[in-house]
Amino acid sequence: MGKNKFRYGWLVKWILAAILIAAGILMKIYDVEVVYATTGIAIVIFSLARVVPLIKTLKKEAVRTINLIEIIFDTIMGGVMIYVVFSGKAGEQFWISLYGYLLAAFFYARGLIYFVCFYYFEEKSEQLKFWFHIVCLSLGAALLVLTILxxxxxxxLGWIVLFISVGGGLYLVYDGYGGYRKYRETSKALNEEKKPKKTPKVEKDLPKPTPEIPEEKEETYIN
Structure with missing residues (x-):
């Protein structure tokens, strides 16, 4: 029984899949409030989670200062988005229009600061990160144009998030199915496990006493 370990990760994945798909659907139904809140929370988490690693790894003081200014700016931006949702102002036209400008500023600032550090302060970077920040610059410019128009x-964004949520949820369901199948196999093996038969103890025969053979007396003959 000790060898059969039950794992319940599949159950957690199925619960997360249900939450993810439900969140995507709700985001499309209540797209303004949910998109605003999700974006704000994501920006705040992304900003605050970078503080300690950046301070510890960036060697140049100027680069640290630039990145910290960006983090403060992004945190304030995310906080404003969260405030707009919980204050019930997300449906107002002013805040709907401002959302596009804020999101464009977020992506454009990220790309711009990366290339400033890369070019002027000679910060080394990998190829994937380089192309990612080109996408950030392009996305920021595109969002700005779309907002102006x-x-x-x-x-x-609601449709995009819905697609990602459903896709991610289906993947978690599939991954959880594999875990559930292993769980059932473990359960089956547990039920089919045979108890080892006890071998009866063989009693050793006690040594039998050897019978004493009487000594033959020599008969004396008289001639």
Missing amino acids: KRDIIST
Whole structure:
């Protein structure tokens, strides 16, 4: 029984899949409030989680200062988004329009600061990170143009997040299915496990006493 370990990670994955898909659907139904809140929370987490690693790894004081200014700016931006949602102002046209500008500023600032540190302060970087920040610059510029043209960015993001949520949820369901199958195999093995039969103890025969053979007396003959 000690060898059969039951793992319940599949159950956690299925619960997370249900939450993820439900969140994606709710985000599309209540796209303004949920998209605003999700974006704000994501920006705050992304900003605050970078503080300690950046301070410890960046060697140049100027680079640290630039990145800390960006983090403070992003944290304030995310806080404003969260405040707008919980104050019930997310549906107002002013805040809907401002959302596009804030998101464009977030991506553009991230890309710009990266290339400033890369070019002027000679910060080394890997290739994937380089192309990612080019995408950030492009995305920031595109969002700015779409906002100026008064396109519905929030609704588009709602569809994108719904697609990602459903896709991620289905992946978790599939991954959890594999874990559940292993769980059932472990349960089956436990039920089929046979108890070892006890071998009866063989009693050793006690040594039998050897019978004493009487000594033959020599008969004396008289001639």
